[in-house]
Amino acid sequence: xxxxxxxxxxxxxxxxxxxxTVKYIGDTRSTTAVDRVSFSIGTGEVFGLAGESGxxxxxxxxxxxxxxxxxxKIAGGSISFGGKxxxxxxxxELRRFRWQDVAMVFQSAMNSLNPVxxxxxxxxDIFTTRAGYSRKESMRRAGELLELVRIDPAxxxxxxxxxxxxxxxxxxxxxxxxxxPSLLILDEPTTALxxxxxxxxxxxxxxxxxxxxxxxxxxxHDMSLMVELSHxxxxxxxxxxxxxxxxxxxxxxxxxxYTQALMGAFPPLTGPRVPLTGLPDGVKFRNIPDLAExxxxxxxxxxxxxxxxxxxxxxxxxAR
Amino acid sequence: xxxxxxTPSAVSDTDTPALEIRGLxxxxxxxxxxxxxxxxxxxxxxxxIGKGEIVALVGESGSxxxxxxxxxxxxEKPSSGEILIDGxxxxxxxxxxxxxxxxxxxxxxxxxxxxxxNPAHRMDHFLRRSLAIHGRSGGTEQETQKRLEELMTTxxxxxxxxxxxxxxxxxxxxxxxxxARALAVxxxxxxxxxPTSMLDVSVRIGVLNLMRKLxxxxxxxxxxxxxxxxxxRYLADRTAVMFAGELxxxxxxxxxxxxxxxxxxxxxxxxxxxxxxxGSYDPVRRxxxxxxxxxxxxxxxxxxxxxxxxxxxxxxxxVGIPESRHWVRCHLYRPWAAxxxxxxxxxxxxxxxxxxxxxxxxxx
Numbered sequence: 001x002x003x004x005x006x007x008x009x010x011x012x013x014x015x016x017x018x019x020x021t022v023k024y025i026g027d028t029r030s031t032t033a034v035d036r037v038s039f040s041i042g043t044g045e046v047f048g049l050a051g052e053s054g055x056x057x058x059x060x061x062x063x064x065x066x067x068x069x070x071x072x073k074i075a076g077g078s079i080s081f082g083g084k085x086x087x088x089x090x091x092x093e094l095r096r097f098r099w100q101d102v103a104m105v106f107q108s109a110m111n112s113l114n115p116v117x118x119x120x121x122x123x124x125d126i127f128t129t130r131a132g133y134s135r136k137e138s139m140r141r142a143g144e145l146l147e148l149v150r151i152d153p154a155x156x157x158x159x160x161x162x163x164x165x166x167x168x169x170x171x172x173x174x175x176x177x178x179x180x181p182s183l184l185i186l187d188e189p190t191t192a193l194x195x196x197x198x199x200x201x202x203x204x205x206x207x208x209x210x211x212x213x214x215x216x217x218x219x220x221h222d223m224s225l226m227v228e229l230s231h232x233x234x235x236x237x238x239x240x241x242x243x244x245x246x247x248x249x250x251x252x253x254x255x256x257x258y259t260q261a262l263m264g265a266f267p268p269l270t271g272p273r274v275p276l277t278g279l280p281d282g283v284k285f286r287n288i289p290d291l292a293e294x295x296x297x298x299x300x301x302x303x304x305x306x307x308x309x310x311x312x313x314x315x316x317x318x319a320r
Numbered sequence: 321x322x323x324x325x326x327t328p329s330a331v332s333d334t335d336t337p338a339l340e341i342r343g344l345x346x347x348x349x350x351x352x353x354x355x356x357x358x359x360x361x362x363x364x365x366x367x368x369i370g371k372g373e374i375v376a377l378v379g380e381s382g383s384x385x386x387x388x389x390x391x392x393x394x395x396e397k398p399s400s401g402e403i404l405i406d407g408x409x410x411x412x413x414x415x416x417x418x419x420x421x422x423x424x425x426x427x428x429x430x431x432x433x434x435x436x437x438n439p440a441h442r443m444d445h446f447l448r449r450s451l452a453i454h455g456r457s458g459g460t461e462q463e464t465q466k467r468l469e470e471l472m473t474t475x476x477x478x479x480x481x482x483x484x485x486x487x488x489x490x491x492x493x494x495x496x497x498x499x500a501r502a503l504a505v506x507x508x509x510x511x512x513x514x515p516t517s518m519l520d521v522s523v524r525i526g527v528l529n530l531m532r533k534l535x536x537x538x539x540x541x542x543x544x545x546x547x548x549x550x551x552x553r554y555l556a557d558r559t560a561v562m563f564a565g566e567l568x569x570x571x572x573x574x575x576x577x578x579x580x581x582x583x584x585x586x587x588x589x590x591x592x593x594x595x596x597x598x599g600s601y602d603p604v605r606r607x608x609x610x611x612x613x614x615x616x617x618x619x620x621x622x623x624x625x626x627x628x629x630x631x632x633x634x635x636x637x638x639v640g641i642p643e644s645r646h647w648v649r650c651h652l653y654r655p656w657a658a659x660x661x662x663x664x665x666x667x668x669x670x671x672x673x674x675x676x677x678x679x680x681x682x683x684x
Binding site: 052053194195196198199200202203221222223224225227228248251261262264265266267268269270273275276277278279 | 380381520521522523524525526529547549550551553554574577578587588589590591592593594595596601603606
């Protein structure tokens with residue numbers, strides 16, 4: 001696979017994932033959740049990973065953070081971060097790697113705040129344990145952080161339940177960028193929020209990203225949102241990447257039938273009402289081959305009559 | 321695929337509407353046992369759904385959409401107002417609780433198809449129960465079986481799926497079964513409360529298309545409750561916007577979303593992610609809209625001599641041509657703006673106003 005060798009601009013890759021394979025090993029059978037996935041993220045680049053639930057996108061995020069627990073096993077491939085092999089890190093190295101180098105905002109992260117500690121205490125915690133600042137210094141920096149995401153520093157004394165959902169999510173994002181990581185992983189950061197709040201948070205992330213210059217791995221199933229935010233994106237299906245290109249190219253000319261189906265799943269807000277179909281029942285893709293370059297920087301897994309299986313009788317797999 | 325999709329469907333307004341809601345209100349008591357405080361979750365809702373019409377109800381969480389659905393389905397007792405089905409006030413007819421006849425006229429489809437189907441039963445069971453309870457199973461076992469198979473075909477499901485348990489089906493299939501269960505009763509109106517929000521994106525369109533097909537083929541009226549404006553535009557003939565327990569704007573879907581008149585509708589429309597207008601987010605404009613929504617201290621039509629305005633009655637202003645049936649409420653007459661503010665607030669309202677908390681409870 002040649003994906004990782006392709007550089008977009010003169011950016012140096014911050015994260016390089018090569019042929020990553022993750023299996024969930026059960027007593028009787030195992031499932032390959034991520035199958036030979038390769039991609040790289042350049043400095044200051046926003047890379048989107050789109051796909052439906054169960055396609056393996058969150059598993060990839062957890063592999064990068066080395067958060068996978070049994071029965072998940074990384075069965076092959078490599079993850080390198082700034083030249084370091086993430087999969088070979090010792091527990092002590094991992095401790096430094098997480099949060100300092102790579103930070104993650106989880107799905108419904110706003111519920112991951114500790115309800116019995118104030119926001120301030122939780123942010124100060126990061127600085128005192130990770131950066132070794134004094135309490136006073138930490139408190140000052142915590143206030144700055146909140147200002148960065150447009151929350152009144154007076155809120156440091158608030159408990160999570162005193163903040164609205166959007167503010168909690170902002171606070172979590174502020175905590176994620178507290179130690180100025182070079183990569184921020186956002187796993188469906190706005191799914192639990194209303195559209196208006198979602199848009200404001202996305203705009204804020206964009207602004208922070210421009211200001212602090214970190215790279216972003218952005219995971220979502222909302223194609224519209226992804227195209228708006230990402231520079232480059234990949235579409236996953238059944239543990240494999242079926243298409244990757246610049247976000248605008250994917251939006252303008254989706255080439256893989258699955259990408260087209262995903263795009264077609266979002267009705268437009270303007271123009272005439274046109275019938276959409278989404279992914280028809282029973283259409284599945286199996287044995288997705290490696291990506292091939294069909295246009296400069298636009299990689300698509302070859303598909304043909306044999307790759308897509310229209311099998312109405314075989315519906316048990318559709319439960320995914 | 322239906323043909324009517326292309327035409328802005330002109331639904332006949334001749335007969336009595338399938339569902340008519342008049343001045344519906346709902347207050348929830350808050351505080352302790354002896355507290356007399358209450359919060360107004362719904363106020364003065366007027367909404368009409370013609371026969372074979374799909375109306376979408378949009379708004380953010382806490383705006384009262386689900387409370388309205390629960391009141392209309394009579395899972396909650398409305399505090400005031402009338403609910404007319406086929407011209408008959410069901411609140412008067414069945415004074416204390418919903419009758420079986422009412423349930424046969426109006427069915428609900430819920431958000432979570434896994435939660436709404438008992439995992440211990442096969443699909444067969446759900447549909448048979450619906451048929452049996454409402455006496456639609458026919459005289460013999462063969463007739464029942466035939467009816468079940470018809471239902472499954474209508475919904476685009478395999479007949480052998482009747483023997484499956486909910487966990488054996490995908491989310492989209494489960495939601496189809498939930499719709500089939502509602503359909504088995506042959507209702508006139510289906511209330512669908514966010515029927516696609518728990519489904520995978522690629523099957524959502526399939527469920528929306530199915531709902532449209534049911535409308536086209538069987539003339540069932542629907543109230544489609546959603547927070548997704550794009551899907552409301554796709555499916556519904558008319559869209560009503562709800563804010564702080566009141567309807568603030570209503571109109572033909574395409575027209576409403578193209579020319580939103582109320583600042584809240586403008587805010588909602590501007591927030592929908594759409595790559596074709598990427599970068600349209602403007603913090604200054606957003607702040608202005610937010611301000612306009614929260615304050616709403618002036619009426620956009622105040623100086624318009626063609627519009628009637630009185631301080632007693634909330635007035636609906638016509639927007640655009642009369643055919644589009646597009647109206648907006650005067651901003652001036654929305655005294656409880658704070659109730660919806662928590663959904664919008666970038667800063668929480670800590671004023672001790674009971675509305676924001678209780679509103680959440682109300683919609684929970």
